[in-house]
Structures are given as structure tokens and as C-alpha cells.
Amino acid sequence: MMTTVNAFAAQSAESALAPFNFERRDVGADDVQIDILYCGVCHSDIHQVRNEWGGSIYPMVPGHEIVGKITAVGSNVKDFKIGDLAGVGCFVDSCRTCPACDAGEEQYCQNGMVATYNGMDKGGSPTYGGYSTLIVVDQKYTLHVSDKLDLSGVAPLLCAGITTYSPLRHWNIGAGHKVAVVGLGGLGHMAVKFAAAFGADVTVLSTSAGKEADAKKLGAHHFAVTKDPEQMKALQGKFDFILNTVSAQHEYNDYLSLLSLNGTMVVVGVPPQPSVVAAFNLIGGRRSLAGSLIGGIKETQEMLDYCAEHNIVSDVEVIELKDVNEAYERMLKNDVRYRFVIDLASTKS
Numbered sequence: 001m002m003t004t005v006n007a008f009a010a011q012s013a014e015s016a017l018a019p020f021n022f023e024r025r026d027v028g029a030d031d032v033q034i035d036i037l038y039c040g041v042c043h044s045d046i047h048q049v050r051n052e053w054g055g056s057i058y059p060m061v062p063g064h065e066i067v068g069k070i071t072a073v074g075s076n077v078k079d080f081k082i083g084d085l086a087g088v089g090c091f092v093d094s095c096r097t098c099p100a101c102d103a104g105e106e107q108y109c110q111n112g113m114v115a116t117y118n119g120m121d122k123g124g125s126p127t128y129g130g131y132s133t134l135i136v137v138d139q140k141y142t143l144h145v146s147d148k149l150d151l152s153g154v155a156p157l158l159c160a161g162i163t164t165y166s167p168l169r170h171w172n173i174g175a176g177h178k179v180a181v182v183g184l185g186g187l188g189h190m191a192v193k194f195a196a197a198f199g200a201d202v203t204v205l206s207t208s209a210g211k212e213a214d215a216k217k218l219g220a221h222h223f224a225v226t227k228d229p230e231q232m233k234a235l236q237g238k239f240d241f242i243l244n245t246v247s248a249q250h251e252y253n254d255y256l257s258l259l260s261l262n263g264t265m266v267v268v269g270v271p272p273q274p275s276v277v278a279a280f281n282l283i284g285g286r287r288s289l290a291g292s293l294i295g296g297i298k299e300t301q302e303m304l305d306y307c308a309e310h311n312i313v314s315d316v317e318v319i320e321l322k323d324v325n326e327a328y329e330r331m332l333k334n335d336v337r338y339r340f341v342i343d344l345a346s347t348k349s
Contacts, residue, residue, distance in 0.1 A: 002023040002024060002025060002026055003023065003024045003033075003134060004021055004022070004023055005021065005022055005023065005024050005128075005132050005133050005134050006019070006021060006132065006133050006347060007019075007020045007021070007022060007061045007128065007131055007132035007133070008020060008061065008131045008132075008321050008322075008324055009022075009058075009059040009060055009061045009128075009131075010049045010058060010059065010060045010062075011058055011059050012058055013049070013050050013051035013056060013058075016325045017049065017062075017131070017324050017325055017328075020059055020061065022059075022061070022128055022132075024128075024134055024135065024136045025136050026136075027072045027073070027074050027136055028074050028136075028138075029074040029075045029076040029077075030074050030076045030077065030138050030139050030140070031073070031074045031077070031136050031137065031138055031139065032070050032072070032073050032074070032077060032080050032086060032136070032137055032139055032142050033070065033071050033072035033073070033134065033135075033136050034066070034068040034069065034070055034071070034086050034088065034134065034135050034136075034137065034142070035068050035069050035070075035071045035133070035134055036066055036067075036068040036130055036132060036133055036134060036135060036344045037067055037068045037069060037151055037343075037344055037345060038066075038067050038068070038151055038152045038154075038155040038318075038341050038342065038343060038344065039063040039065055039066050039067075039129070039130030039131060039132075039155060039341065039342045039344060040063075040065030040130075040155040040156035040158065040159065040160070040186075040314070040316075040339055040340070040341050040342075041062075041063075041065075041319075041324065041327055041328075041331070041339065041340040041341065041342060042062075042064065042065060042156075042159050042160065042186065043185070043186065043247050043331060044064075044159075044270070045062035045063065045064075045328075046328050046331065046332070047247075047270070048060065048062065048117075048118045049062055049328075052272060053270075056118060057118050057119075057120070057126050060117065060118055060128075061117055061128035061129050061130075061131050061132055062117050062118070062129050062130075062131050063116070063117060063129035063130025063131040063132070063342075064088070064089060064090040064091075064115070064116040064117060064129055064130060064158065064159055065089070065130065065155045065156050065157075065158040065159045065160070065341075066087060066088040066089075066116070066129070066130035066135060066155065066158060067085065067086070067087045067145055067151050067154050067155045067158070068085070068086060068135075068344075069083065069084070069085055069086070070082055070083065070084045070085075070086050071134075073139075074139070076139075077139045079139060079144075080139060080142060080144075084144070085144075085145040085146070085147055085151070086142050086143060086144065086145055087142070087143040087144075087145045087154070087155075087157075087158050087304065088116060088130070088135060088137050088141070088142060088143070088158065089116070089143065089158040089159060089162065089294065089300055090107070090113075090115065090116055090158070090159055090294050091106065091107065091113040091114055091115055091116060091119075091141065091294075092114050092115075092116050092119075092121075092127060092137050092138065092141045093113070093114035093121065093122065093138060093141060094106040094109035094111070094112075094113040094114065094141075095109050095110070095111035095112075096140075098110040098111055103296075104296045104297065104298040104299070105296045106141075106296045106297060107293050107294045107295060107296055108293065114127060115127060116129045116130070117129030117130075130342075130344075131321060131324065131342060132344075133344055133347060140297065141297060143158070143297070143300055143301050143304055144301065144304070145304060146304070146305070146307075146308035148308050148311075149307065149308055149311070149313050150313055152316050152318050152341045152343070153313025153314050153315070153316050153341075154304070154307070154313055154314075155314070155316075155341050156186060156190070156314035156316065156339040156341065157190075157303065157304060157307055157312075157313070157314060158300070159294065160186045160187050160189075160190045160314060160339060161190050161194075161303055161304075161307065161314065162294050162295040162299065162300045162303050163187055163190075163268050163292070163293075163294050163295075164187055164188075164190045164191035164194055164243060164245070164268065165190075165194050165295065165299075165303040165306075166292055166294065166295035166299055166303075167243060167266045167268065167290075167292035168191070168194050168195055168198060168243070169299070170292065171241055171264060171266070173195060173198055173200050173241055174198045174199045174200060175198075175199035175200070176199075176200075177200040177201065177240045177241055178200070178201045178203070178238060178239050178240050178241075178260075179195045179200040179201065179202050179203070179239065179240065179241045179242070179243065180202075180203045180204075180205050180235075180238075180239045180241075180242045180243070180255075180258060181195065181202065181203070181204050181205065181220070181242075181243050181245065182205045182206075182226075182242060182243065182244040182245060182246050182255060183205075183206065183244070183245040183246040183269065184204050184206050184208070184211045184214065184215055184218075184338070185245065185246075185334065185336075185338060186314070186336075186338050186339045187245035187268060187269065188204070188206075188245040188246075188338075189214075189218055189314070189315060189338040189339075190314060190338075191243045191245055192204060192215065192218045192219050192220050193218055193219055193312055194312070195219075195243070196218075196219030196220065196221075197219070197310055197312065200241075201221055201222075202219060202220045202221050202222070203220065203221065203222040203223065203224060203235075203238075203239070204220045204222070204223050204224070205224050205226050205235075205242075205255070205258075206223070206224075206225065206226065207225070207226050207227055208225075208334070209225045211223075214337065218315075226254070232254065232258070235258050236257055236258060237257075237258065237259070237260050237261075237285070238258055238260065239258050239259055239260060239263055240259075240260055240262075240263050240264075241263060241264055241265075241266070242255055242258065242259060242263070242264070242265040242266070243265075243266055243268065244265055244266065244267045244268065244269060245268055245269045246269045246271070247269035247270050247271055248269075248271060249271045249272060249273055250271065250275075251275070252265070252267075252275040252276075252277050252289065253276075253277060253278050253281050256277070256278075256281040256282065256287055256289065257281055259285060259287045260285065261285045261286060262285070262286050262287070262288075263285065263287050263288070264287070264288040264289075264290055265287070265288070265289050265290070266290045266291065266292050267289070267290070267291045267292075268291070268292055268293075277289060314338065314339045314341075315337055315338045315339065316338070316339050316340070316341045317336055317337065317339070317340055317341070318340075318341050318342075318343050319340050319341070319342055319343070320342070320343060320346040320347065321342050321343075321344065321346070321347040322347075324340075324342060327340040
């Protein structure tokens with residue numbers, strides 16, 4: 001039997017999110033059914049709901065930072081059982097045959113990963129995300145979640161967590177590295193936690209002087225206000241690695257000049273307009289400008305296990321589903337420390 005699910009959806013780029021019912025597919029032989037307990041609210045949810053990246057599919061049920069409890073499993077499922085805690089991140093399928101998929105980097109699937117929402121599944125139906133009470137997912141794209149941590153704080157690890165963990169691991173960041181994190185929002189606060197946990201010397205670069213105490217509490221060793229020319233001048237050539245988490249329009253060149261010889265700036269935020277990069281800012285110090293997108297299933301599981309072992313979760317403000325439109329407005333004003341998470345149990349009651 002297909003299951004009717006309560007959700008919130010946007011019917012167009014201009015409309016607010018509102019109650020919406022739809023049917024989830026039956027549990028297939030390789031599927032798990034997850035009763036959603038919490039879903040994080042990512043800035044990319046706003047971009048896609050408002051069609052700021054183009055190509056949005058309506059009605060849209062956002063949400064790709066999902067944790068919950070398994071309530072049914074298919075006949076082929078061996079690694080999960082009813083009652084287990086489980087997570088779902090930004091994608092729910094991929095081609096499984098291209099070199100990226102073979103390498104466990106399904107997020108770079110050459111035939112296109114199937115996004116958890118605002119995507120099309122292999123049957124040609126739109127995918128609906130975690131602002132809903134239940135989801136059915138192939139076991140290969142489902143993650144084990146520890147019961148050691150507060151589940152509301154685990155939910156954002158499925159996007160904000162892995163988005164920052166993956167580049168820090170890929171570039172082997174650890175003790176002896178001087179790392180700058182640009183922006184202290186949903187992504188930035190996780191970048192600080194991970195970089196500090198890996199042993200790096202961490203500086204937060206923020207436009208908001210008021211975030212210094214928070215930055216230090218999260219594990220940063222230093223803090224600089226990017227609007228202060230003197231502070232920025234003092235940091236020229238200082239960092240081996242910069243993780244740029246900002247999704248608002250800003251000037252990449254201001255940060256590239258802070259890199260040391262052979263330094264790398266990795267972009268994980270997505271500003272609305274392309275940025276102009278001066279060639280001399282790269283040539284001058286053999287610097288690199290790179291990008292990174294979430295992580296594959298294997299690495300996401302590794303990240304979740306690391307967080308369970310080291311007691312790392314996101315700093316969250318828990319809301320009810322009915323308050324999500326207000327949460328969007330507050331996010332646009334940077335009025336959240338540091339991630340909204342929807343309590344789906346409140347929706348059921």
C-alpha cells in the first residue's frame with residue numbers, strides 16, 4: 001500500500017510553504033521506510049523553493065538533512081532493521097556505474113545523482129524531501145545514525161556537516177595547518193568544529209564582530225572582521241587553506257590574497273552571481289581556487305561515525321513545521337545560531 005504523507009510544500013517560486021499531502025512509494029525489496037523525526041533547514045532550500053538556481057519543480061517539498069526511525073524494510077535489506085535510527089542526505093540514488101559512483105563519490109555521478117527533493121527519480125517522478133513525516137529510500141543511500149547524540153543536532157550533519165568535513169579530509173587538513181573559515185553560519189560553524197577537532201589552527205573571518213565569542217566557543221583560535229582593512233592586511237599570505245562557506249555575493253579576491261604559497265581556497269557556498277577572479281591572485285603564490293560538493297555515502301557515514309565518537313553535533317534551534325516560513329525570513333537576516341531544525345513529531349501531533 002502506498003502511504004499518504006503530510007508535508008509542507010511550495011506550489012510556486014512566489015508562494016509560501018503550506019500543508020500538502022502526497023503518496024510515498026511502496027517499500028520495495030531494497031528499500032527502507034523512515035519515520036522522519038527531524039529535518040534540518042538548509043539555505044539551499046530557500047534557493048530552490050524560490051527558483052533562484054533555475055529549474056525548480058513544483059510542488060516542492062524541501063529538506064535533505066533527515067534523521068528518523070526505520071519502520072519497515074524490504075526483503076533484501078540486511079544492514080538495517082525496524083527500530084534503527086537512520087539518516088538521509090542530499091541524494092537518494094545515482095547511476096551506480098560511472099567512475100564517480102564506482103569510487104564512492106556518488107555526489108559527482110556523471111549521469112546525475114537523484115536529489116532527495118526537487119529531482120526526478122529513475123521512474124520519472126519528482127522527489128519529495130524531509131519537510132514531511134515519512135520517506136522511503138534505497139538501503140544503499142541510507143545512513144546509520146548513532147543513538148549517542150541529540151538527534152536534532154545530528155540532522156544538519158547530513159548536509160552542513162558533510163559539506164565541510166569532505167574538503168577538510170580531501171585536502172588532509174590537520175595539525176600544523178593554518179585554516180581560515182569564511183562565514184559563521186550553518187556551514188561555517190561546522191567547518192570550525194571539524195577543523196579544530198582535526199588539530200588545525202583555526203581563524204574565523206566574518207563581517208559580524210559580534211560573532212567573535214561564538215567563534216571561540218565553537219573552537220576557533222582567532223577571529224578577524226573582514227570589513228576592517230587593517231585586520232585583513234595583517235592576514236595577507238597567512239593561511240594554508242581557506243574554506244569559504246558564504247552564499248551571499250562577495251569578493252573572492254579579498255580572500256585569495258590571504259593564502260600562503262601553494263595555499264588553496266575551497267568554495268562550498270553558492271553566491272547568486274559568478275565571481276570575477278584576478279589571475280595574479282592565483283599566479284602570485286601558486287594558489288588554487290577549488291570547489292567541493294557534499295560527500296559520498298561512504299564518507300558521509302565516516303563523518304557520522306566520527307561525530308558520534310567525538311560528540312560533535314550542529315548548534316540548532318528546533319522549530320515546528322508550521323513555523324518554517326518565518327524561519328526562512330530569519331535565515332535571510334542571519335538570525336539563527338546556527339541551523340533551524342524541524343521537529344516532525346510536533347507535526348504528527
